[in-house]
Amino acid sequence: MLQLVIFGIAAIASFIVTTGPLAAQTLDKVKQRGVLVVGTKADYKPFGFRDTSGAIVGFEPDLARDVASRLGVRLELEPVVSSNRMQFLQQGKIDLMLATMNVTQERRQTVGIIDPSYYASGVNVLAIKKAALKTWEQLKNQKICAIQGAWYNKVVAEKYGAEIVAFRGQTESETALLQGNCIGWMYDDTAFLERLGDPKWSAFEMPLETILDEPWGAAVKLEERDGPWGQFMAKTITEWHRSGKLIEVEKKWSIPPSAFLKKVSAETK
Amino acid sequence: MDLQPVWDWFRVLHATTGIKLTIFYDAFDRLRFLNGFLTSIRLMALCLACSVAIGIVGAWVQGSQLKLLRTVTQAYIQFFRNTPPLVQLYFFYFALGSYLRITNAAGLEVPIVSNFVWAVICLSLYAGSFNIEIFRAGIEAVPKETVEAAEALGYSRLKAYAYVILPLAFRISLPALNNNLVNLVKTTTIAYAIAVPEMLYVANQIWSDELNVAEMMNVLLVIYVSLVGMLVYAMGRWERALRIPGYTP
Numbered sequence: 001m002l003q004l005v006i007f008g009i010a011a012i013a014s015f016i017v018t019t020g021p022l023a024a025q026t027l028d029k030v031k032q033r034g035v036l037v038v039g040t041k042a043d044y045k046p047f048g049f050r051d052t053s054g055a056i057v058g059f060e061p062d063l064a065r066d067v068a069s070r071l072g073v074r075l076e077l078e079p080v081v082s083s084n085r086m087q088f089l090q091q092g093k094i095d096l097m098l099a100t101m102n103v104t105q106e107r108r109q110t111v112g113i114i115d116p117s118y119y120a121s122g123v124n125v126l127a128i129k130k131a132a133l134k135t136w137e138q139l140k141n142q143k144i145c146a147i148q149g150a151w152y153n154k155v156v157a158e159k160y161g162a163e164i165v166a167f168r169g170q171t172e173s174e175t176a177l178l179q180g181n182c183i184g185w186m187y188d189d190t191a192f193l194e195r196l197g198d199p200k201w202s203a204f205e206m207p208l209e210t211i212l213d214e215p216w217g218a219a220v221k222l223e224e225r226d227g228p229w230g231q232f233m234a235k236t237i238t239e240w241h242r243s244g245k246l247i248e249v250e251k252k253w254s255i256p257p258s259a260f261l262k263k264v265s266a267e268t269k
Numbered sequence: 270m271d272l273q274p275v276w277d278w279f280r281v282l283h284a285t286t287g288i289k290l291t292i293f294y295d296a297f298d299r300l301r302f303l304n305g306f307l308t309s310i311r312l313m314a315l316c317l318a319c320s321v322a323i324g325i326v327g328a329w330v331q332g333s334q335l336k337l338l339r340t341v342t343q344a345y346i347q348f349f350r351n352t353p354p355l356v357q358l359y360f361f362y363f364a365l366g367s368y369l370r371i372t373n374a375a376g377l378e379v380p381i382v383s384n385f386v387w388a389v390i391c392l393s394l395y396a397g398s399f400n401i402e403i404f405r406a407g408i409e410a411v412p413k414e415t416v417e418a419a420e421a422l423g424y425s426r427l428k429a430y431a432y433v434i435l436p437l438a439f440r441i442s443l444p445a446l447n448n449n450l451v452n453l454v455k456t457t458t459i460a461y462a463i464a465v466p467e468m469l470y471v472a473n474q475i476w477s478d479e480l481n482v483a484e485m486m487n488v489l490l491v492i493y494v495s496l497v498g499m500l501v502y503a504m505g506r507w508e509r510a511l512r513i514p515g516y517t518p
Contacts, residue, residue: 083477087482106478107480130376130377131377148473148477149474149477151478153477167462168462179380180380181379181384183377
């Protein structure tokens with residue numbers, strides 16, 4: 001038993017020690033290697049998904065491609081999910097994260113979130129029409145499918161008393177909802193927009209008001225947020241807003257125009 | 270008993286050392302982690318009991334006179350032993366689950382079998398298939414003369430199995446059974462794939478919300494090592510208690 005306790009303490013201590021000073025600066029490393037590794041979603045149509053050939057395409061991969069071409073390096077996309085994207089960044093598995101991540105105070109302390117944000121989304125529920133949902137309060141003790149790792153799972157469970165049934169990815173949640181395991185699926189409103197136009201989803205609706213509107217932030221390692229790499233990304237994103245690049249890419253993927261982008265691009269002009 | 274000072278100590282621990290164990294000082298996290306722990310324990314207990322029962326019955330059926338019964342048992346063992354448990358879980362929950370639905374009072378189609386029950390069924394069948402083979406090994410190690418002696422004394426096949434063969438075979442099987450049950454306890458964590466709110470699932474939710482991956486990983490490590498330790502200890506005690514002095518098959 002004593003050995004066990006010592007082992008546990010040693011394991012905790014080793015985690016604390018490893019977050020020491022940073023090694024090489026990412027910007028130099030990327031230029032030297034000639035490859036930029038960006039973590040994006042691969043199951044979040046149309047922001048990041050696999051096309052018929054298996055390649056990752058979408059809104060965020062297009063932005064990643066733009067970053068790589070600015071640096072004059074080759075782009076490599078690494079698929080991430082909500083529950084591992086920040087760890088991948090911390091471990092140096094990816095150089096940059098563009099993975100539909102909402103900005104929260106907690107996350108700002110863990111990874112280097114770049115200002116300005118490049119997009120924004122809120123939380124909504126894709127519900128079975130027969131459930132006749134009108135308000136968030138009706139979710140009390142109801143089974144709601146969700147994605148593991150989403151920051152609002154806890155908020156909605158605490159505030160509205162919903163019973164969250166969280167799966168690993170979109171596909172599992174989607175299947176569970178279609179099979180009647182939950183009365184609704186809680187996720188980013190942006191993810192539902194495309195589905196509502198699809199006949200497969202004709203028995204479903206998005207009846208609630210979008211809540212918890214949060215911007216999406218690109219992220220680098222926390223230590224590099226104010227270094228050359230973080231500054232480069234801040235400048236790049238500002239230019240995306242100014243040049244209308246984001247609205248252009250949004251159009252390319254037929255995403256309904258977001259109020260956030262219109263507002264920011266009006267401000268930066 | 271008021272535990273508030275304990276919870277507060279963990280809050281101070283976070284403030285002073287950065288070790289963030291929200292499962293102690295955050296009431297919401299504490300409750301959900303406790304529920305996750307209890308779900309895990311229930312899942313483990315049910316699967317252990319069911320898989321051993323499957324093993325005992327299956328090993329008896331394997332020695333049946335009816336060829337059909339033997340074939341069915343053999344097919345079951347091959348199917349469950351030779352496919353990964355995660356694939357079985359997905360198959361039961363997503364494939365079979367989609368056919369087993371009823372319409373409830375509100376007019377909604379809901380599944381008949383919940384994800385927790387699917388996890389119990391699947392993991393029990395999985396571990397049970399191994400248990401059958403483990404018990405079969407034990408049965409085959411029981412001396413033929415002993416079985417013949419039981420038959421000569423007028424025991425029926427079932428009675429001979431229950432009173433003579435199984436008690437001896439069980440003792441021989443215990444070490445191997447022990448291994449498989451330890452494996453089963455650890456395998457219960459895959460139930461998180463179908464959103465059964467057991468410990469790994471809850472820990473995953475907590476570290477996504479609180480960003481304390483290292484701390485929660487260590488908590489899981491300590492809990493699983495303790496649970497498996499307790500199981501191994503209990504099985505060891507049982508093995509010694511069942512020992513027949515001088516009996517070596």
